[in-house]
Amino acid sequence: MADVKWQSTRWREMIGLMDQVAAHLTGRAVTVRPRKSAYIGARGTFYPMPNGRGLIDLDTDLDQERAYRIFLHECAHAKLDYHPVTSEAAARRPPESVELDLAAVKSAAHQERESRLWDQADAWDDWAAANLDRVNKPTGDWVLDRLQALRTLEVYRR
Numbered sequence: 001m002a003d004v005k006w007q008s009t010r011w012r013e014m015i016g017l018m019d020q021v022a023a024h025l026t027g028r029a030v031t032v033r034p035r036k037s038a039y040i041g042a043r044g045t046f047y048p049m050p051n052g053r054g055l056i057d058l059d060t061d062l063d064q065e066r067a068y069r070i071f072l073h074e075c076a077h078a079k080l081d082y083h084p085v086t087s088e089a090a091a092r093r094p095p096e097s098v099e100l101d102l103a104a105v106k107s108a109a110h111q112e113r114e115s116r117l118w119d120q121a122d123a124w125d126d127w128a129a130a131n132l133d134r135v136n137k138p139t140g141d142w143v144l145d146r147l148q149a150l151r152t153l154e155v156y157r158r
Helices: 009-026 064-080 102-106 108-130 142-150
Strands: 030-034 044-048 054-058
Touching: 009 030, 009 054, 009 064, 009 142, 030 064, 044 064, 054 064, 064 108, 064 142, 102 108, 108 142
Parallel strands: 030 054
Antiparallel strands: 044 054
């Protein structure tokens, strides 16, 4: 069961915005679940699903700001189609029930890819911070306002 804070109105609003922003940034339908990843120790995980859909798990122990940052990183996985250790089958497993392939995760190639994913997440966040004037009804909550700004970013082109 999700942590109580994730059941608050603010968190529910944030998750709803994340679903919209993820679809907008990645060009695919993405559902965000507030729950621990199937992968032991992961704070967030993107799972590729059938028909091009995606699923993101965000650890319920995260505070709102960290959840936002990890969310953007997981969106980068979806956009750049880099998910070497996740699978649809893992998305159906209970939280923290799958061991990560440590050799794959620690490889130089994987670390380089992860660095590029964080760069993409940072670029989206920088854009959102610089374009808060695009938010119709600012909430005063910097995470919610940045998510609203990201809905206006023209990023996905086939």
